[in-house]
Amino acid sequence: MTDPLHxxxxxxxxxxxxxxxQLGNAPDCGSCHQPLVTGKPVALDAASFAKHVGRSQVPVVVDFWAPWCGPCRSMAPAFEQAAAALAPEVQLAKLDTEAHPQAAAPYGIRSIPTMVVFRGGQEIGRISGAMGAGDIQRWVQSVI
Incomplete structure (x- = not known):
């Protein structure tokens, strides 16, 4: 028997x-009835960032980025590919540091793009700089 996770x-x-x-069997949300596992990065704001990082029991990889950042924009397709490859064991998410600086500030993000892996509300890994999809996957798997 498998214990449920959040x-x-x-x-x-x-x-x-x-x-x-059951994560691999396309479960739906009990509230909105949309698919829980999409294989796509989740766009976060300050409130949803706190929920995903603090409540999720699967690792959450957050890409701290900004729309004016060229390397951030160039890494976006690779981040999407990595999200599809790592689902459902890992949830990838994006936080626009310009639109939501109060959510990013406690983590001392000094350069973007910066990816941070959270598990159980705690930071367990961090890396800065644009990466390809394969490199993102390998890095996340080495951290978790």
Whole structure:
């Protein structure tokens, strides 16, 4: 028997309890009935950032970025590819540091893009600089 884990919905940001074995079977959110596992990065704001990082029991990789940042924009397709490859075991998310500086400030983000891996609300890994999809996947798997 598998104990349920908390998985935060990428659409309505409600915390759901799902058996780990069921993550690969396209579970839906109990609140909004949208798919819980999308294989796409979740766009976060300050409130949803706190929910995903603090409540999710799967690792959450947050790309701290800004729209004016060329390397951030060039890495976006690779980050999307990595999100598809790492789902459902890892949720990838993006936080616009210009639009939501109060969410990024406690983490001392000095350069962007910076990716931070969170597990159980705690930072467990960090890397700065644009990366390709394969490099992102390898780095995340080495951290988790």
């Amino acid at each position: 998985y935060v919905c990428p659409h309505c940001h409600t915390t759901n309890r799902v058996a780990r074995a």
